[in-house]
Amino acid sequence: MYEGRIFNRHHNDPASNYRGGIKLMETFDQRKRKFWEWHKKNPLIWVYFEKFSLEAVNKGCKKISHWLIINRIRWEVYVVTTGDDFKISNDYIAFYARLWRATHPEHKDLFSIKKMIGEQHDPSI
Numbered sequence: 754m755y756e757g758r759i760f761n762r763h764h765n766d767p768a769s770n771y772r773g774g775i776k777l778m779e780t781f782d783q784r785k786r787k788f789w790e791w792h793k794k795n796p797l798i799w800v801y802f803e804k805f806s807l808e809a810v811n812k813g814c815k816k817i818s819h820w821l822i823i824n825r826i827r828w829e830v831y832v833v834t835t836g837d838d839f840k841i842s843n844d845y846i847a848f849y850a851r852l853w854r855a856t857h858p859e860h861k862d863l864f865s866i867k868k869m870i871g872e873q874h875d876p877s878i
Contacts, residue, residue, distance in 0.1 A: 781871030819850035
């Protein structure tokens, strides 16, 4: 009946790894570390992220979705260019928005950023 979910009566305990009845397999710090490892191996993604975000800013956008930017990158890499296949994990999209905020404080509000599960401080990289 509850296949794939782990239920615990302490699922709302901030010290536990349970959220909404689902056990998280990795901590925030583990997810962040995996992002940085992937980011270092795939620097072109950040180049595209900055390029497309700055395009939006230069066109007068005050707010835009970081998901939109990543999906444009996916389009450019999969359809426009010819190169090696790779995938951008949805788990990394929020980290790119945080990296943008840290790198471009003058446009820190371009992306709406919510605190991630397990994040202990103000959302930034």
